[in-house]
Amino acid sequence: MDKEQTPKIARRTTRSLASASTLDNALTEVTNCASPPAINHLIVEGDPDVDREGTPQIPRRTTRSLASASNSDNVATKVTSIDPPTINDLLVGGDPISLDDLISTFPGRRNQVLELVRLLGPLNSPILPLFVYGGPSTGKTSIILQLFRHLNRPLVYSSCSTCYNQRILFESILNSLFLHRKSAANGYSNAKRCERPSDFVNFLREALANLINNLKSNSEKSKSNKMEARGTGNMVYLVFDNFHLVREWDKSSTIVPFLFNLYDLLNIPELGLIFISSTSPDTYYANMGYVEPVPVFFPDYTEDNLHQIFLRNQANQKLYSSFLDVVLRPFCRITRQVDELFATFKSLFEKYCEPLSDNGVVPSEDMKRRLFSHLKPHIGSYLNEIFKVSFPPSLELETHKETKRKGNPKKLERYEEIEELEFHMSTCAKYLLISAFLASRNPATLDDSLFDSTGGSNSRKRKRKTSTKVQEQKQSAEEELLMKGPGTFPLERLLAIFQCIVSVAEDPSDEEDQRNDGLGIHGGNGGLMSDVLLQLSSLCNANFIIKGGSCAIEGSTRYRSAISEDLALKVARSLKFPLSKYLYRR
Amino acid sequence: MGRESHKMKALSLLRSRICDPKFIFKPLHDSPDSNYSKLKFMMSSSITEACNNSILLLGPRGSGKSAVLELVVGDLLVEYPDMISVIKLSGLLHSDDNCALKEVARQLCLEHQLQFSKAASFDDNSQFMVAMLKECGLAHKTIVFILDEFDLFAQGKQRLLYSLLDAMQSITSQAVVIGISCRMDADQLLEKRVRSRFSHRKLLFLPPSMEDSKSILEHVMSLPVDSSLPHDYAVEFNRKVQDILADRRFKETFNKYLNFDSSVKHLLRFLFCAVSCMDLQTGFLTCENFETAFSSIMRQPKLECLKNCSILELYILVCMKRLEVKEQTLCNFNSIMKEYKNVHDSFRTSDYYARNVCLKAFEHLINRELICFTDNRGHSSSVEFRPAKLLISSSELHQGLKAYHSCPAILHKLMDREG
Structure with missing residues (x-):
């Protein structure tokens, strides 16, 4: 496979x-x-x-980006020729596809496809706005696009994630409606400059009127010569993908109600609007109302659906099916998103096939049992690493990065950074990271005793005393750490700790060239200290250290370390720095 | 083929009727006390008597305010050709005064074949508007300003409203301002200087009664007998529609639907879904079509969302619920994990996953909008520490867990314990 x-x-x-x-x-x-x-x-x-x-x-991201480019697919191939864009560019490219093919390409989506077909209706019949919603990777966009390929009707697809603000969205829609193509000849400019909704509506009216006239005359023509079996009809459909992102654009906005009311504002029966969103209609709170569009719901795939989906395009159906019988159930308890399962199953299947010499073999019952017992110990560990696959440096990395972006970029990227930490961080940055971690974790009052060699015994004495009150304090402090996260600290404290740990770390190390007296150490420090502020700002940019707002009383900016203890320990290990010695354990 | 095509034609006809508000509201205006007649009387009298007027059309969204106005304006344009010019603005588009005046100037220029300058300033445009009002008044031409979403025009400094209504105070001008709003207190939003210039005529649009809704349905769904459609087919179709209207089950569904929201637009949405469910093999509407439409429109998004969740996500939701019941002031990922661990420790569940897996599930829940962060600090602090809250009620969660077919029994137990 x-x-x-x-x-x-x-x-x-x-x-x-x-x-x-x-x-x-x-x-x-x-x-x-x-x-x-x-x-x-x-x-x-x-x-x-x-x-x-x-x-x-x-x-899914790849398929989507490709799918969205499906009309630009045509466009791109035609750029070399000079003929101006025609209405046909608004059709989803590719050969005609029958409805049965369409349904069989999307396992478990039969009802949704049929419902959409019914709602879109026969040729030239007007439609109320549709609202298609369902979780990520449930096939909303692909099905809509393929359905339009099947129906052979013109659509203008615009994704609100690539058109990331109102102006770009408007202009990209107008570009495709005016059949305008950015090229070197027109300096890659847009058809119209359009920032406000009011301009957009005016231009849209104009563009749609032109286009619909065009379509009408086309269909007249095709009716007269009967050459084309599949007419394109008079309808134009606007598809807004990733519509949930629009809510973020402008907090107190009018853009969501504007787009929902677009149909009534324009009052053009030949226009169909389709909104695709990954959140349900009830999450669109707006302080002004609108008549809700007709909802179409795409539920997440069930286990059986997933079984069919993963079986598609497998070389050895039998073998993979027996593999899925084993793994699908436990993994479905965690997530049922195809894109996430796919990554894990890929490496897990390799594990599954390890005892086999020939992957083309049809597994017998006995072999299935053997393979299962081979796989069993691995499932547990894979379950806990389902989102933490280490990627081979291949093209796949690209695609995964894209999937990640939508989830939580911070968290996932950090995993990657753990692997590559050694190669990307200077020693200075590592020390800085550790000192930030210490400054965030330890209470400021303990700095003295921790970093001063004479103060050590003091703190130990305090630790030994445990009355109930101290216990309570301890608990509340623990709670606070859990709730509030790492503490904040001013820059001065960070630098002081940094200075201390650098001097401590360099003192006992034998590999280091300059040991001896204090002067030499200072010289070494000077080298490390030189660009520490620069390093700090780059760490801030990488989100390892978070720069908070300035404190009202002290007036200086406060920082906060965002790294987990594991990561800090890892960094410390790479420096051979005894971090645990300096950590204040409550 | 021939039979198929006329069924298709019937379907297209029904769909285009539903999407055409003018068709829907046509039969409603015969009676003398309908809003249509009132509005038409007011407008035609101010046109013929060459006076200024301002009217507010108020009513819930989707009750046909703009549609009726459109009908009236259309009729008046036929009755008094060359005596009216219509300027349409929408609060959604032109709530900014600058932009609104520019649009007014643009439409005036378009109407009177004048050159429109994009670069004109607010002052220029407002002077132009006043001059045009005067000119039109001299030519006995009424300008009708239609302000859709009127309440949005009242948001800022109301300069547009002021300059418009102020210009109408002079005897030379001849204009009608019609505001459309779904806010009943729209006239209370006006500043004093604007309000005093506004003639407080209000027309209230009410959603149709059950009987009216039924007659709308009948009006929309009955096919014309004397058209290109085969006569016997149309007759048969209309008979079936009558049967459906008399059906008890249908009445129940219909009542249930209209109890939720009885505005015309809402009704049309229902009819649209029902019509699109029509079986093209038989070519007739059935009672089932309406029931399918009902269930496809009346969705319960939160319960659907719960059905989509994986088991682990349900665990997190239940843990959050428990924390909520315990009345912890703040709840974030860390405290949820602590609760999750407690649950695992006390019940030895089989679903105990690593922290990062849970974090991802937590993020899925955020994406599903079943929970949300309560702070809006964005990405400044890491996910684990940001306070979060549930967006579904306890009863919904209960119901969702019951409906979830493979929900572990332990979750029910955990929920019930808190009760």
């Missing part, structure tokens, strides 16, 4: 590259044919787009 997967991904990239770098289709076809026979069955399927859309195993 793995062997097969890699070329597939590679091929995918060639395609996206091809479409991006204005290579023509012919060239992509050549690369397709040259690709290893393992993927031949995909080509035999006849329809590159089907497999592109229909393999939910591939992290």
